Amino acid sequence: MTTTPTPTTDDAPSPPAPVPAQGRGAWSTLRPLVLRLHFYAGVLVAPFLLVAALTGLLYAASFQAEKIVYDHELTVPVGDRELPVSEQVAAARAAHPDGEITAVRPSPEPGATTRVLLSGIPGVDPGHTLAVFVDPYTAKVRGELEQYGSTGALPLRTWIDEFHRDLHLGEPGRLYSEFAASWLWVIACGGLVLWFSRRRTQRKLRGTTGRRRTLGLHGGVGAWVALGFVFLSATGLTWSAYAGAHIGDLRTALGQETPAVSAAAGEHAGHGTAGGAGGDAAHGVGLDRVLAAARAEDLDNPVEIVPPADEGSAYVVQQIQRSWPAKQDAVAVDPATGQVTDVLRFEDFPVLAKLTRWGIDLHTGSLFGLVNQIALMLLALCLILLILWGYRMWWQRGRGSAFGRPIPRGAWQQVPPQVLVPLLALVAVLGYFVPLLGIPLAAFLAADIVLGEIAHRRGRRTYGPASR
Numbered sequence: 001m002t003t004t005p006t007p008t009t010d011d012a013p014s015p016p017a018p019v020p021a022q023g024r025g026a027w028s029t030l031r032p033l034v035l036r037l038h039f040y041a042g043v044l045v046a047p048f049l050l051v052a053a054l055t056g057l058l059y060a061a062s063f064q065a066e067k068i069v070y071d072h073e074l075t076v077p078v079g080d081r082e083l084p085v086s087e088q089v090a091a092a093r094a095a096h097p098d099g100e101i102t103a104v105r106p107s108p109e110p111g112a113t114t115r116v117l118l119s120g121i122p123g124v125d126p127g128h129t130l131a132v133f134v135d136p137y138t139a140k141v142r143g144e145l146e147q148y149g150s151t152g153a154l155p156l157r158t159w160i161d162e163f164h165r166d167l168h169l170g171e172p173g174r175l176y177s178e179f180a181a182s183w184l185w186v187i188a189c190g191g192l193v194l195w196f197s198r199r200r201t202q203r204k205l206r207g208t209t210g211r212r213r214t215l216g217l218h219g220g221v222g223a224w225v226a227l228g229f230v231f232l233s234a235t236g237l238t239w240s241a242y243a244g245a246h247i248g249d250l251r252t253a254l255g256q257e258t259p260a261v262s263a264a265a266g267e268h269a270g271h272g273t274a275g276g277a278g279g280d281a282a283h284g285v286g287l288d289r290v291l292a293a294a295r296a297e298d299l300d301n302p303v304e305i306v307p308p309a310d311e312g313s314a315y316v317v318q319q320i321q322r323s324w325p326a327k328q329d330a331v332a333v334d335p336a337t338g339q340v341t342d343v344l345r346f347e348d349f350p351v352l353a354k355l356t357r358w359g360i361d362l363h364t365g366s367l368f369g370l371v372n373q374i375a376l377m378l379l380a381l382c383l384i385l386l387i388l389w390g391y392r393m394w395w396q397r398g399r400g401s402a403f404g405r406p407i408p409r410g411a412w413q414q415v416p417p418q419v420l421v422p423l424l425a426l427v428a429v430l431g432y433f434v435p436l437l438g439i440p441l442a443a444f445l446a447a448d449i450v451l452g453e454i455a456h457r458r459g460r461r462t463y464g465p466a467s468r
Contacts, residue, residue, distance in 0.1 A: 029415045031197060038190035040444060041183055043394060046387045048180040049187075053387070055164035056232075057380035060365050060373045062157040070154050073145055078111045079137025085114070085287045085305075091139040092116035092132040101281040101307060102129055105152070105320070106291065107136040108302035116281075117147065128158070151322065151366060174241050175436065181236035182243065182437040188222070188229035195219040211396035218389035225382045232379065235363035238356055243434045256352035261330040261344040265314040281307045283315070284335030290315045293333045293340050300327070308335050314342075322366035326357060 067074065085106050093101070099118035107114045113133040121130045124146055131147040131154070134140070148158040166173030198219075205216035237243040251257055281287055287305060294303060294317035306316040314334050319327035328346035333339070349357070361367040365376050415423070431438015 045183040052180040053380045053383040060376035073133040073143040076135045082136040088134040095141045104305045178240040185230045185233035188226040192226040235359040256350040258353040262342040285338035289338040322361045
């Protein structure tokens with residue numbers, strides 16, 4: 001929301017007369033347009049960005065809060081020897097005989113509990129699972145909590161995650177976050193260009209007061225964190241409703257989808273299994289031999305074991321570490337023989353699949369742990385401050401009772417056709433792939449033109465150069 005400063009006193013000099021377009025460079029004709037777009041995008045989109053920043057700040061802090069709030073379920077005193085995973089699962093099953101076992105996450109480190117995940121439990125959200133926490137040394141059940149997502153979010157983090165993603169409004173609520181992500185990079189890049197296009201002397205903060213000081217704080221901080229905002233915008237769009245679908249289609253067309261291990265069992269599938277599919281994890285050779293087979297393929301902790309979906313399927317064991325270095329290898333194990341039937345290594349993922357994985361994990365604070373989470377909190381705090389400073393500049397821009405005097409319209413008319421036409425083509429392409437950027441932008445331009453014509457007919461045209 002960076003805007004260039006205007007005089008704030010009544011005796012300020014009048015703006016210089018406009019220079020003919022043919023006598024100016026490309027940037028001098030584009031700058032008023034960028035300034036007007038940045039100003040109005042900042043004013044109108046900032047409330048959505050403020051909500052995203054506040055909820056994002058909470059989410060980044062929720063990882064550490066989760067460890068404190070659920071310490072009893074997550075940790076146990078370190079014992080002498082861990083019991084077989086099958087015994088731990090049996091203890092969880094005895095405490096919760098209902099539902100189906102969808103996955104087992106063995107204790108990833110000394111002092112951590114094992115999670116047995118159950119689906120189809122009454123009272124549990126259908127999209128979630130019930131995590132039963134078992135002491136790996138004694139097989140005692142420490143408790144149970146509702147869990148969501150591949151990162152194993154527990155109730156506190158799940159609530160904050162959904163609040164950040166859709167304000168607990170479901171699919172319609174996702175439009176707010178996609179709208180904010182669609183415009184964040186535009187506002188950040190526009191502000192960055194405007195800031196560095198100013199003369200160095202005008203970027204100084206020391207000795208300034210009033211609106212110029214606010215602008216210095218807004219522009220200076222924004223310049224330092226703009227790259228972070230562009231990253232958050234890009235990664236946030238990868239799993240949005242509309243832009244995310246286009247990104248997925250593009251990855252498919254380029255052959256860059258995230259691969260999956262084949263869960264088809266061997267030729268002996270369905271023979272000699274103990275109980276078949278249907279909620280019991282002890283199919284065929286059982287969990288312990290399956291885990292041993294995965295360990296033989298160098299799948300170290302943390303891992304998740306998924307039982308066969310049916311008699312023709314295999315166990316799937318996948319690493320679930322999202323921190324650096326990411327561990328995402330996976331194997332399929334035949335339930336009848338205990339032999340590995342397929343192996344998938346993260347190093348063999350397509351480039352875009354790897355970048356997507358790392359980008360999402362960095363966006364959510366998983367990739368570099370606490371350092372990552374602190375960096376996200378600082379970015380969110382900076383965005384909050386920039387929004388507040390932006391609105392303060394809007395306030396300070398007015399003279400007397402003219403609160404929030406807007407940037408003069410008509411900037412697009414100053415852009416020569418050889419620049420404007422390619423620019424409009426680029427905007428059209430971006431608008432197609434990022435519709436919550438393109439549609440509002442088209443509506444803004446249409447409204448701007450209509451309001452300008454109305455003002456012209458009434459003799460109050462406000463077209464003119466943007467003051468500095």
